[in-house]
Amino acid sequence: MGKTDLTLYFIMGSMNAEKPLSVLEDALKGGVTCFQFREKGPRALVGMEKRAFAESCQRLCRQFGVPFIVNDDVDLALEMDADGVHVGQDDAEARFAREKIGADKIVGVSVHTVEEARRAMMDGADYVGMGPVYQTSSKDDAKPVAGTTMITVVGKLFPDLPIVGIGGITAENADAVFEAGASGLSVISAIATAMDPELAARRLRKAALRSMYGRRAVR
């Protein structure tokens, strides 16, 4: 897999929005650069319904040329020929995910410490997700708010390992995440619960690009 554009990484499952497919289409129109299918929670779809919904999301991503990454489920990622899989510290080991999914696919790993980041890199991660940077209500079992300090530490120690910040990120607070050294930002609610998801994605993308390239370069 070539370098993945992690600038604006949208994550969503069917329970994150009333009309999730229309939200995803709007988000893609608004400029998200990567998508993660994360179907979990008490009322999450299972079985054939989950698969059908995942396929609809994948079709939309393909239309827009945006990578479709499956959260947690390495087998589903394989069966669907997804572009990649994202695993956390309580999921399948990154090494196993990489072995199973192959060298040409994307493997993302959630990390919270230098040691976890080092292991993720050795196990073949293409990027790491770090957070929650700010308070989040989208993950019941989220760890305590971490701020941006560890992003800076990991970014300095492993400059070739792309980092995406996650947790409570909005267009207003995104700058600090890039300042800390992240290559991208990852959001659920800032797009999924927005009145206008396309506009929300457009604003987040603009905020991200301004942080990366400067205000004068991005209007």
Ligand SMILES: Cc1ncc(COP(=O)(O)OP(=O)(O)O)c(N)n1
């Ligand atoms: C990009 C990104 N970063 C972190 C996570 C969190 O993964 P995990 O800790 O496994 O928690 P769940 O999302 O599985 O509840 C992520 N999904 N994506």
Ligand SMILES: Cc1ncsc1CCOP(=O)(O)O
């Ligand atoms: C999946 C996940 N992992 C850490 S925080 C989080 C949820 C992010 O959602 P939001 O952008 O709505 O805070």
Ligand SMILES: [Mg+2]
């Ligand atoms: Mg997980």
